[in-house]
Amino acid sequence: xxxxxxxxxxxxxxxxxxxxxxxxxxxxxxxxxxxxxxxxxxxxxxxxxxxxxxxxxxxxxxxxxxxxxxxxxxxxxxxxxxxxxxxxxxxxxxxxxxxxxxxxxxxxxxxxxxxxxxxxxxxxxxxxxxxxxxxxxxxxxxxxxxxxxxxxxxxxxxxxxxxxxxxxxxxxxxxxxxxxxxxxxxxxxxxxx
Ligand SMILES: Cc1cc2nc3c(=O)[nH]c(=O)nc-3n(C[C@H](O)[C@H](O)[C@H](O)COP(=O)(O)O)c2cc1C
Numbered sequence: 303x304x305x306x307x308x309x310x311x312x313x314x315x316x317x318x319x320x321x322x323x324x325x326x327x328x329x330x331x332x333x334x335x336x337x338x339x340x341x342x343x344x345x346x347x348x349x350x351x352x353x354x355x356x357x358x359x360x361x362x363x364x365x366x367x368x369x370x371x372x373x374x375x376x377x378x379x380x381x382x383x384x385x386x387x388x389x390x391x392x393x394x395x396x397x398x399x400x401x402x403x404x405x406x407x408x409x410x411x412x413x414x415x416x417x418x419x420x421x422x423x424x425x426x427x428x429x430x431x432x433x434x435x436x437x438x439x440x441x442x443x444x445x446x447x448x449x450x451x452x453x454x455x456x457x458x459x460x461x462x463x464x465x466x467x468x469x470x471x472x473x474x475x476x477x478x479x480x481x482x483x484x485x486x487x488x489x490x491x492x493x494x495x
Contacts, residue, residue, distance in 0.1 A: 319346050319348045320365060321483065323336050323369065324359075324360060324366065325368065326352045326379045326381035327369070327371065328371065328380060331371065335463075335474065337349065338471070339474060342484060351381075352381045353381045357389060358391060361392070365398045365483070366398070369403075370418055372404070375410065375413050376410075389424045393428065393429070395429035395431075398430075399433075400458060401432075402474075407442055407462050407465055408464070408465050413445070417448075418460065419457055422457040422458065433481055434480065434481050435457060436455060437455055438453070448460070459477040
């Protein structure tokens with residue numbers, strides 16, 4: 303027998319949180335970051351690996367955090383590549399969005415975090431209210447397509463687990479605080495991240 307709660311869950315697919323984290327990940331670094339964000343938000347966010355979840359599920363959330371690594375000299379990660387055309391159908395005008403990117407600034411300094419820039423461009427075209435920009439200080443790279451027009455900020459939070467893993471947690475805390483999703487974090491609000 304189906305209880306009323308299960309019946310309601312079957313007929314109403316509204317998730318239990320208002321924050322959705324959608325990410326693609328080939329070697330688990332973006333997944334580790336996504337899981338850490340969920341943990342920092344005390345499980346107020348629902349995780350979706352886009353290898354298994356279509357992007358139309360974004361419609362269920364008021365706040366969306368997207369995790370995207372850059373692969374193969376400035377290319378999309380394979381799951382993002384597969385789902386890229388699904389972005390066309392998203393209506394995001396009432397949605398707060400922010401992106402966290404994964405990249406390797408020493409290994410790929412000419413393409414650092416490029417995919418974050420591609421995704422930012424696509425989300426902006428769908429009307430998203432984008433936040434979570436991040437100063438470019440504290441990174442060493444030569445070029446990136448994920449920078450604002452003046453080159454001073456990244457269009458989301460760049461994480462680099464290859465070279466700066468030890469900085470990731472404080473960057474995540476500060477970024478979530480900046481987005482207004484985390485209160486009382488011991489974030490250093492001044493200076494370079
Ligand atoms: C073959 C290869 C190509 C890569 N190309 C880039 C690149 O162009 N730009 C970049 O910033 N990082 C690049 N990276 C680094 C990855 O983005 C980084 O390892 C990331 O953490 C992978 O995330 P994932 O494990 O979630 O897929 C590359 C890594 C590999 C192994």
